[in-house]
Amino acid sequence: MGRATSLRLAQDGRDLVLGYVRDEPAAATTRSEAEALGVTCSTVRADLTTDSGIDELFDAATSRAGRIDAVVNNAGATFRISSLAETPPPTCRRRRTWKAREDRVHASDGPGRSARGV
Template identity: 35%
Template sequence: MTHQRPAALITGASRGIGRASALKLAAHGYDVAINYASSDAAAKEVATAAVTLGARAITVAADVADEQAVRVMFQRIEQEFGRLDAVVNNAGTTVGTPPSDLDGLSMTEWDRVFAVNVRGMFQVTRAAASLLRGSSHASIVNTASIVGLRPGPQPFPYAASKAAVVSLTKQLAGALGPEIRVNAIAPGWMVGEWMEDQLGDNYDRLMERRARLTPLRRCVTAEDVAETVVSLITSNPFVTGEIIVIDGGFSATT
């Protein structure tokens, strides 16, 4: 049975951008499928919060790098919602090896980052296409990064994978139009646990420095990013193949 409310899948939705996007979409009238790889309790908390906002919410465990798991995930979504109107390809991973340690990076690490960030994004998009084509306003938003557009102090496989997301976003926009719009967001340094993990004890000092150099005088939050994600999905009907930078003007002015 097809539900009347639009439905969205958000991958990597147990925290950060994925969580904020799921809740923002729920508040905008979407039912939501909360994908996660391992954080079962956190995913269920997001689903509970989405329900309080009026959405129907399901949690779906799947490693987006696993093609069979992705296909099973979409079988569940079709069974539960009977439709799909939006996908937020947010699942992502990185490694702890800094770019200064060229020889310390293992190819196993490299392959895992690309498997999740690039292959996973493509697999989810491909599996979603048939359901999305049934929507009159289908939209995909991919999570890239400003380090996919310009050099930055991020590990090599992460930066390279986000550059691949940028390229694939544009290619997919051409391949899936006119039925499905495909865009990407490229956040800058974001407040929260992702950057805390990356910066460690330097988090407060470096985030404060970045905020001072940003025209809007603060670093981006997950909620800022979610606002743009939802805008790309619910409006901007003639925008596709674009990469929207969300960094308070930092990369445009430095």
């Protein structure tokens, strides 16, 4: 699903920064396919189940692309399936960390325009 979404965005002319955790050959193939569609694409190895991995990906995207217009999160980590009352604080912090990054995307998108509509 991540490859298909990336290539669809590339077809629309969107430059990409792709995060991956394990499959470097697949990430490189997707990058090459996106570049063949005429867009700039780079890859970042980052574990999005950690705060430092999330920071690494967002920092790389900002430094490579200048700004972030949209985020597509295809990471398969569910962290924990339980009620909120049973969810440990570190898990909630990870979710808030993603929310903070999402807010950063909206802030960089300019007035009157929503990144969610991409």
